[in-house]
Amino acid sequence: MQFISAAVLFVVFNEVVSQAEIKAKWPDGTIPYYYYREYPDFLKPTVRAGMDFWERRTCVRFREGTGTETDRVQVIHGAGCFSSIGRDGKDQTFSIASACNSMTQVTHELMHILGVHHTHQRPDRGNYVYVVEWNVAPGGLYNFDILDPRNVSTLDVPYDYASILHYDYFTMSVDYVKAVLVPRDPRYRKSMGNYLPSFYDVMLVNRLYNCADKCAGVVVQCQNGGVQDVNDCTRCRCPTGYGGLYCAAPPDGCYVVLNATSTSQEQVIELGRMNKSDSIQFEECLYAIKAQEGSRVEVIVKDVYGIQSESCKWAGLEIISQRDTTFSGPRICKMSDAESFYISEGKRLLLKIYNRSSISRFVISYRQI
CATH class of the missing domain: 3.40.390.10 (Collagenase (Catalytic Domain))
Incomplete structure (x- = not known):
């Protein structure tokens, strides 16, 4: 073996x-x-x-x-x-x-x-x-x-x-x-x-x-890329940014909605605390930046504070700009990781901050384009 x-x-x-x-x-x-x-x-x-x-x-x-x-x-x-x-x-x-x-x-x-x-x-x-x-x-x-x-x-x-x-x-x-x-x-x-x-x-x-066999005969209509929950066949297991029985509602947990306009706005995204000891579990918070129908969201990362490393395993920010959120997005954990800007495929862009030690802080600007 x-x-x-x-x-x-x-x-x-x-x-x-x-x-x-x-x-x-x-x-x-x-x-x-x-x-x-x-x-x-x-x-x-x-x-x-x-x-x-x-x-x-x-x-x-x-x-x-x-x-x-x-x-x-x-x-x-x-x-x-x-x-x-x-x-x-x-x-x-x-x-x-x-x-x-x-x-x-x-x-x-x-x-x-x-x-x-x-x-x-x-x-x-x-x-x-x-x-x-x-x-x-x-x-x-x-x-x-x-x-x-x-x-x-x-x-x-x-x-x-x-x-x-x-x-x-x-x-x-x-x-x-x-x-x-x-x-x-x-x-x-x-x-x-x-x-x-x-x-x-x-x-x-x-x-x-073959876990789906446990739900044989039970049909649920999962939305937004969700799949049947093999531990509760009457509901769905949802990808990032979705929740509820059928993945048509906002997710549970820390979830913040920001509404974009044509005027650039600045936001500090922060998680953890100074002198926080290492935890076995990760804290997470999801920010959903929304534009009007037919528009898209542009995000620029302005600054990064806190844990900065070559690996983003301890803390970081994930940028999910694609519509299909079953896939993860690019991650950054120091300023040199960031692209010049990020633009959403649709009218929503997700930012997921995560942390298991100390503090993470990202300063971003966002607008509707």
């Missing part, structure tokens, strides 16, 4: 091709687990929170084992963050160490355990990214091998730069400030290496475990 480190991301096993890959799925989508010996109590809430993330959005279930199982996941405090891909058929190791105490790492490794490979290794990855091989650390090039299309399937889930299983642009680089993975759409340079599983990550796991 292959082990994957915390830096890595993936595609789905094709059940049709290989018996071994069928075995990689967990029967009935149930994964027994137990904490090995004196696993630190302070890490257990993070592990459980990651499991809850997947349980709330898919039909898979993580059940603390009874000790009678022939195969189960052993949660250990190892040298870093790593896991097997899929079911091993015996006790298998899932390491979440102190340095991995975040939802990013836990949800990432759990997706491996569910049987999913790295996104940037998909057979179609050449259409979306290319690898700067000379900048890959010695011995690390195999992490960028393209998977054999005869052995894997994407399950018709589109390539997603923002998959939790996609390397960021400098992972395993010799020269840290130079890229290893380069997106063919340069706007998504900081979107690679997401902080939480994306809409399409969840869709992929649901398809892998």
Whole structure:
């Protein structure tokens, strides 16, 4: 069984091709687990929170084992963050160490355990990214091998730069400030290496475990790209910017509407607080900037304060200018990341600020054009 480190991301096993890959799925989508010996109590809430993330959005279930199982996941405090891909058929190791105490790492490794490979290794990855091989650390090039299309399937889930299983642009680089993975759409340079599983990550796991079968005979009319909620078949699970039973209403949680006019207006978008300690959970707030019918929204990022880094995994601002919000938008976490301006496809542009440490502040101007 292959082990994957915390830096890595993936595609789905094709059940049709290989018996071994069928075995990689967990029967009935149930994964027994137990904490090995004196696993630190302070890490257990993070592990459980990651499991809850997947349980709330898919039909898979993580059940603390009874000790009678022939195969189960052993949660250990190892040298870093790593896991097997899929079911091993015996006790298998899932390491979440102190340095991995975040939802990013836990949800990432759990997706491996569910049987999913790295996104940037998909057979179609050449259409979306290319690898700067000379900048890959010695011995690390195999992490960028393209998977054999005869052995894997994407399950018709589109390539997603923002998959939790996609390397960021400098992972395993010799020269840290130079890229290893380069997106063919340069706007998504900081979107690679997401902080939480994306809409399409969840869709992929649901398809892998045939979760839609649980809603057989129940029809709902989801709007705006929403999909049936496999845990409540009478409602929909919505992409960014939508909520309600059928994704036709505003989303729950922090949601701010700004009305654009032809006159430029300035807005400070802020989240977190100074001296805030690192949290395992992310705070998020969504700003919807709206123009009149037939017009579009223009946004200019004027300044960035707070956490600024090469990776936007800790905090950042996502700009969703496209109509289809099932896909993530470009992300920025320092001023040099920003484009000169952003223009919406339709009459609405979304800005999602997120943070798990300290404070993030973005100053923007917006207007209707």
